[in-house]
Amino acid sequence: MRVSPRLLQRAAKSIDKYALYVPQSGVFPKGFKVGAIASGVKKNGALDLGVIVNTNKSRLSSAAAVFTTNKFKAAPVLASKQVLEAVRGKGINAIVVNSGCANSVTGELGMADANEMVSLVNTQMGGTPNATLVMSTGVIGQRLQMDKITNGINKLFNENRFGAHFEDWLNITKSICTTDTFPKLISSKFKLPNGQEYTLTGMAKGAGMICPNMATLLGFIVTDLPIASTALNKMLHHATNRSFNCISVDGDMSTNDTICMIANGAIETQEVKEDSEAFEQVQEQITQFAQRLAQLVVRDGEGSTKFVTVNVQNSLTFDDAKIIAESISNSMLVKTALYGQDANWGRILCAIGYAKLDNLKSLDESKINVSFIATDDSEPRELKLVVNGVPNLNVDEERASQILALNDLEIKVDLGTGSETAQFWTCDLTREYVTINGDYRS
């Protein structure tokens, strides 16, 4: 394979991101072990198959997932949906995931392969059916090499290649990467209102779009907190709606996108239910955790040089705040202006103006305020571009240049029509993005 100078440059750049965003240690929930292996599906011999196992037997686990809304759903998405529905989110004890082949647009044979992955893990776990979720990412339109996958799964279990140390969690995170320049692994301890501690660990893979892959997004969150399956399902949808569904690299959505979560209840405390005191607090903790994980995907956006928070405030409705944040975040003109470090309020207003709102009253042209916000400690933090619908024609250009030169910055839009807020995270559109997605053939 010919490696272009640009890809080498990109590889060199990725070292910085690795140092910045990959932890050296972590905290991991009780009652989980993980294993990863190089099955041979990835041609370069890298890790490409992983299994997360719940070892806690004291309670039945809860699981939930949010799947792609793309009409073309990959076989593993359909298989995992079936499993989750069959057991109503209860008793899921494993997630098996492979990279290198997305098992998408593979028809009935692909469905059989996805189901076979589930069966192989179920068998290794003791034979209970519907206890395993399956995910795949990589090339689409190709069958899985089931001999390699089968050998890999059996080897993981038969040689007991599972562990619960930092390196084990880092390795399984690496095994789901495709074009990611760094593995996305985070973990934190949280407290319940009663003082009880619990742990969240999350892994994600980002929007890797090198031909003929698509921008598959996978995210896993595991916790040792006991959460009722209906409550978990509600929390994960809430969190995903405010995290993984609020990021924009290029606006495309793949056939394989999946965010899933298992709560195994390995710590001894009262189960969190929808009507329990802890529900709101845990939901908020999971949401913020999911945001951190989702933001790492944007930081690894292909070719990107900037991480931009689009903060739409004081909207009549949350949905409209989000629609406007999304419209700005996906606008090619806004994204190229960010790359060009140009305080282009016109492009931002334009993207706001063509957003397809649910309620036209969310937007009042005479009330809108648009600013850039510096994310470092420099002052003034806020640079006003549009004030009550009127462009600020005396923008301090020098200050604008300073803020736009930052790697991290915020676009604040105050709609002034209500009190709802939504955030999106986006990156700039660069020549490098076009190079990666246009020049490369696998």
Add this chain to the structure above:
Amino acid sequence: MRVSPRLLQRAAKSIDKYALYVPQSGVFPKGFKVGAIASGVKKNGALDLGVIVNTNKSRLSSAAAVFTTNKFKAAPVLASKQVLEAVRGKGINAIVVNSGCANSVTGELGMADANEMVSLVNTQMGGTPNATLVMSTGVIGQRLQMDKITNGINKLFNENRFGAHFEDWLNITKSICTTDTFPKLISSKFKLPNGQEYTLTGMAKGAGMICPNMATLLGFIVTDLPIASTALNKMLHHATNRSFNCISVDGDMSTNDTICMIANGAIETQEVKEDSEAFEQVQEQITQFAQRLAQLVVRDGEGSTKFVTVNVQNSLTFDDAKIIAESISNSMLVKTALYGQDANWGRILCAIGYAKLDNLKSLDESKINVSFIATDDSEPRELKLVVNGVPNLNVDEERASQILALNDLEIKVDLGTGSETAQFWTCDLTREYVTINGDYRS
């Protein structure tokens, strides 16, 4: 002003497009004259102000327009809407248009300026109110320099700088250009069912997005055919829905986008009404004419190297065919793959899958066919990528490379769920696009 080597390269490229797409002569409808002048609003002394005048007094003219749906509408859009509504599309005898300043996000003062442009022309034309439409394109958030505009309009009339020759039409077309690399002017003669000839002339300006401009699209069509104003309105909406609303450069929509049409009835023939024999035929002729004009805008897409027709066939509904064609046309991954000359059916399926359909039955994964079509005479014309939902894994890579190397090509999607067809026209996303929109500051 520093001129970058890239912009010079682009200027050099534009010479080819000029030779290819700018006519050397034309046919023009009876009873119209046009004038253009350099008012001084454009700093480089180029033509920036034009007026189209209807000189036919034998009938009351009909006019219709389709305006931007952006929530932020520029003052000239609001002013023209008011004029058209006041006279219900009857008796419009002039269009005044300026480039260099879009008179957008300029509040009440901007409205007064737009109305003043209308008044100035009305006065010069004899004093009838509501007889002039106004359009502006260029920088947003700045007031029009009304002294220059006023002088320009008065000079055009007082020195009678109007004419009806090819050069006059070419000059007014040039006067609406901003970042366009060539003026977009077309004209043709057509026949009615009864053999009567009539003429259509069209001018457009394209998606020029250099900071802080936005992608303003302006289009004018004039004809000497008598068409009832209600019929004209219906025809223009039909045509725009199948032409200017079916092009994608970057998916952004400006505050100033306007397509308008005047039919002055200068030829002696029966007026075309909604229930007349000629209606369908004229509507189809205008639609095809508008498509030719709209396609020129895509051909001048910033930084683009390819002109791609996205042809979605056999859909259950027209709307869904169009939604799918639009989703493919706007996908950054599809557009970069086209630039990279990559037969990436996965990205096309992906964009189809996330299109927000009105009727889910329009898309059946097992019936979909996707092909690339060569637009030259080479064989085989059709390269099948997906057949009845199954990817063709034995694609002739050599033939794929040949087709993808063409400047013009077609993506054909056969949904197999009905009989409706929609087309979109798009261009590739190139490094040059990012350069133009990211690096340049005015």
